[in-house]
Amino acid sequence: MLRIITILLFFINLVNFSYAQSVDPNPNSTHEKWEYVLEDTGDFLQIALPVAAGLTTIIKKDWQGSKQFAFSYATGFVISHALKKIVKKERPEDRNLYDAFPSGHTTSAFSGASFIQRRYGWKYGKWAYVLATIVGISRMEGPDGWHDIWDVLGGAAIGIGSTYIFTKPYEKNKINVGFYSGNKQYLLTFKYEF
Template sequence: MRTHLLFFLLSIFIVSQTSFSQTLETGNVSTHDKWEFVLEDTGDVLQIALPLTAVITTIIKKDWQGTKQFALSYGTGFIITHSLKRIVRKERPEGRNLFDAFPSGHTTSAFSGATFIQRRYGWKYGKWAYVLAAIVGVSRMEGPDGWHDIWDVLAGATVGIGSTYIFTKPYQKNQMQVGFSANKGDYLIGFKYQF
């Protein structure tokens, strides 16, 4: 899992640097600092990388139940987010005349992937996934385009976390356990199967 995480972080850095270089080459230089472009590009990549890491992990572990749980949770988050965008019709910051700010889809996607990793495989990996998901949330507010405010980001995180907690159960490799005990001529065989 650490190898996957390092690979994605390196990919994010390369994509971010490439994207910013292309912006400079085309002459689209604005009053924004370089870090703002890097932050926004990083958020764009992470909102895909986190759920992709989650689903790839289920495939590598041959955790088909996890794959199903991820599909249900991610799909639910996607449907809720895009339904709310059409129902609420909140205008995006900076007067863009776009009415789909609430909730943040990038943040929903990132937190859905991060929460799945944490819920299914534990806090050892989940804590880092949450840090990366938080970066996505910050990138939606602080990037040069400032697509969202704090309420959009918090709502997106809530949808991503909530939909994942509804469908995702912790990973248990051994669903079946058999035990044996002997005491003064008495023998006990135990069988446990977790659904």
């Protein structure tokens, strides 16, 4: 519970910092400051989620997980950027940019979130998915919106799909062996968890 509170406090501080730092580049625009904060938050989280996933594997010394994350993230990245070149969908707001589908930010965020959930369970995964959803919203609701709902859903599907191809749930040792000695007695225990 303390970890969740710490994460939420960090996120609140991040939003406050982003709000203080966000500046409207065009003072005559119709956009509100919160839109810039949302976009900045999405930019941060699209990197923070995969970094958190990778660091978790290192902290847990889960080298198999590190390898699975590398394969799943790289696959999502390659598919996402290849589809941008193949589909050539125009970005909203008539920007004359033809790389809208799928959202790369969303692919990155959902790749990290789905890895955390798939490898380590819903206890942490649900919060990672909430943060990844914020990234998707930021891509649609930030100033002028960089993507529409289909771009974001496509990015999320690629991020989640690539994770589920390569990632297996983390299993701790199911067998624990213990030994006790004292008063000329010896005790050897085996514990198997189902």
